[in-house]
Amino acid sequence: MNTLSITVDIEDWYHIPSVTGSPFAVYKDVNEFFEKWKGRYDYLSLREPTKRVLDMLDEYDINATFFVVADVVDHYPGLVESIVERGHEVGCHGLHHACKK
Numbered sequence: 001m002n003t004l005s006i007t008v009d010i011e012d013w014y015h016i017p018s019v020t021g022s023p024f025a026v027y028k029d030v031n032e033f034f035e036k037w038k039g040r041y042d043y044l045s046l047r048e049p050t051k052r053v054l055d056m057l058d059e060y061d062i063n064a065t066f067f068v069v070a071d072v073v074d075h076y077p078g079l080v081e082s083i084v085e086r087g088h089e090v091g092c093h094g095l096h097h098a099c100k101k
């Protein structure tokens with residue numbers, strides 16, 4: 001029997017260090033990002049890619065651990081539940097994906 005360990009990061013594009021949460025980011029943190037982007041952000045960008053990954057894992061009968069940035073839970077209702085319902089483990093990938101300064 002072979003063992004395969006797969007982990008998947010679930011984070012949105014505004015979590016990358018050049019946008020928020022690092023000393024060289026455009027925005028100081030996620031809260032400042034949403035002060036500027038409130039009402040302009042559609043919260044759709046993670047749904048389809050996550051579904052594609054889940055479908056691919058089903059196709060090969062593989063269970064994975066999904067490390068989810070905690071604020072994704074607030075912004076994408078039902079997304080984490082869809083991961084758990086398909087038999088995968090969920091881990092916390094920090095509250096806002098902030099890098100240490």
Ligand SMILES: [Zn+2]
Pocket residue numbers: 009011093097
């Ligand atoms: Zn990450």
